[in-house]
Amino acid sequence: MKIAINTRWLLKNRLEGIGWFTHSLVKRMVESHPEVEFHLIFDRKPDASYKYGPNVVMHTVRPAARHPYLWSLWNHYRVPAKLRRIKPDVYFSPDGMGVKNWKGKQLLAVHDLNFEHHPEWIPRKVGEWYQKHMVQYGRAADRIVCVSRETLEDVSRTWGISTSIMDVVYNAPQSNFEPLIGANIELPISGKYFLCVGSINPRKNLALAVRAFSKYRLQGGDAELVLVGNHMHIDSELERVLEESPYRNKVHFVGRKHGSELNAIMSNAIALLFPSLFEGFGIPIVEAMAAGTPVICSNVSCMPEIAGDAALLLSPFDADAWTDGMNQMENQSERQTWIEKGIERAKFFNWDSSAKKLWENIVKTAGNA
Known part of the structure; x- marks a missing residue:
C-alpha cells in the first residue's frame, strides 16, 4: 500500500x-x-x-x-x-x-x-x-x-x-505526562496557584476564570492564577475583567509551555481550570489528569465525554460555581479523590x-x- x-x-x-x-x-x-x-x-x-x-x-x-x-x-x-x-x-x-x-x-x-x-x-x-x-x-x-x-x-x-x-x-497527552512534585522543578511562581492552559482567545472563556478567581481571593483564598498559552486573538472581555479585578497582579501570563515544563507546572497546581465554551477534544484535560492534577472543566461540548466522572463539571457561565469549586479543591482529601480518578481516566487516552x-x-x- x-x-x-x-x-x-x-x-x-x-x-x-x-x-x-x-x-x-x-x-x-x-x-x-x-x-x-x-x-x-x-x-x-x-x-x-x-x-x-x-x-x-x-x-x-x-x-x-x-x-x-x-x-x-x-x-x-x-x-x-x-x-x-x-x-x-x-x-x-x-x-x-x-x-x-x-x-x-x-x-x-x-x-x-x-x-x-x-x-x-x-x-x-x-x-x-x-x-x-x-x-x-x-x-x-x-x-x-x-x-x-x-x-x-x-x-x-x-x-x-x-x-x-x-x-x-x-x-x-502530547508527551508522557506524570505527577512531578518536588525539588529541581522550575515553576512560574513560588506559592500556590490554580492553572489555566490553552491559547488566549474568547473561546477559552478565561474571563470567567478570572472572575471566579477574583471572588475566591475576595473570600480569603491565598492562591494565585497562572495562565499558560499564546495570545491568538483579541479577548476584549478578558481584558476588561482583568482591568476591573483588584487581584490582577495575582494573575500571571507565562506564555506557551510544553513537554516536561508543562508537566511540572500542571503537577504543582492546585487544580486545572478549563472553562472553555467549545472544544473538539480538550487536550489539557487529560494532560492534567495524567500529571496528577484535579480538573474543573465545563459541562458543555465534548468535555463531559473526555472527562467522564474524573473531573468537576460546571457551567461555563456560572462564576460562583467555579469559585466554590476552587475552594473545594483546597480540601486535601477531596483533592486526592479527584487526583486518583483523573490518573485512571487519563490511561484511556x-x-x-x-x-x-x-x-x-x-x-x-x-x-x-
Missing part, C-alpha cells in the same frame, strides 16, 4: 495541536507498517527528524500555505498535481483540508466545527474560507475521523454526512490505540471502492 499524508503542520519545535496529532500518529503508523510506503507532503523544507523510517518519502510542495488564498492554491492545485505523480491508495489529511482536482481516496480528520458555530471567535477571512471549503472537503471525503464522539455527531448534524463513514480517533484506530480507517478508505 502507498499512503500520502498532509504533514504541513510538522514544524520543528513549533508543534501545536494538529501538529502533535499528526506527529504522534504518523510516527507510530510508519514504525508499525514497514511494508507500507508513506509519502509525507510538506509546504516548506521538512526537518530530518520527521523521516520516521526508511519507508518514508518526504516531499516539499510550495508555497508555504499559511493564508486562505494559499490554502486554496495548495489544496486545489499544487498537492493534487503531486498526488497524480505519487499515485497513492489513500490521501490522509490530519487538518480536515481535503484536495480538489484529484480522483483518489481521501480520509480526513476533523477536530471541531468551531468556525461553523462561532465564526466571531476567529479572523473574518479565515472563517469565511473555512465555511465555504471545509464542508465541501467533508462531503467529498471517502471517510472521516473525528477526535471525539461529540465532534463526530456535530459533523453529521451540521454537514449532513452519514455516521457510517465516520469514526472516532481520540487525542492523547493513548497514542498507540489511536494510531491503530487510524490505521483501521486508512485500510477501510483504501478498500472503499
Whole structure:
C-alpha cells in the first residue's frame, strides 16, 4: 500500500495541536507498517527528524500555505498535481483540508466545527474560507475521523454526512505526562496557584476564570492564577475583567509551555481550570489528569465525554460555581479523590490505540471502492 499524508503542520519545535496529532500518529503508523510506503507532503523544507523510517518519502510542495488564498492554491492545485505523480491508495489529511482536482481516496480528520458555530471567535477571512471549503472537503471525503464522539455527531448534524463513514480517533497527552512534585522543578511562581492552559482567545472563556478567581481571593483564598498559552486573538472581555479585578497582579501570563515544563507546572497546581465554551477534544484535560492534577472543566461540548466522572463539571457561565469549586479543591482529601480518578481516566487516552484506530480507517478508505 502507498499512503500520502498532509504533514504541513510538522514544524520543528513549533508543534501545536494538529501538529502533535499528526506527529504522534504518523510516527507510530510508519514504525508499525514497514511494508507500507508513506509519502509525507510538506509546504516548506521538512526537518530530518520527521523521516520516521526508511519507508518514508518526504516531499516539499510550495508555497508555504499559511493564508486562505494559499490554502486554496495548495489544496486545489499544487498537492493534487503531486498526488497524480505519487499515485497513492489513500490521501490522509490530519487538518480536515481535503484536495480538489484529484480522483483518489481521501480520509480526513476533523477536530471541531468551531468556525461553523462561532465564526466571531476567529479572523473574518479565515472563517469565511473555512465555511465555504471545509464542508465541501467533508462531503467529498471517502471517510472521516473525528477526535471525539461529540465532534463526530456535530459533523453529521451540521454537514449532513452519514455516521457510517465516520469514526472516532481520540487525542492523547502530547508527551508522557506524570505527577512531578518536588525539588529541581522550575515553576512560574513560588506559592500556590490554580492553572489555566490553552491559547488566549474568547473561546477559552478565561474571563470567567478570572472572575471566579477574583471572588475566591475576595473570600480569603491565598492562591494565585497562572495562565499558560499564546495570545491568538483579541479577548476584549478578558481584558476588561482583568482591568476591573483588584487581584490582577495575582494573575500571571507565562506564555506557551510544553513537554516536561508543562508537566511540572500542571503537577504543582492546585487544580486545572478549563472553562472553555467549545472544544473538539480538550487536550489539557487529560494532560492534567495524567500529571496528577484535579480538573474543573465545563459541562458543555465534548468535555463531559473526555472527562467522564474524573473531573468537576460546571457551567461555563456560572462564576460562583467555579469559585466554590476552587475552594473545594483546597480540601486535601477531596483533592486526592479527584487526583486518583483523573490518573485512571487519563490511561484511556493513548497514542498507540489511536494510531491503530487510524490505521483501521486508512485500510477501510483504501478498500472503499
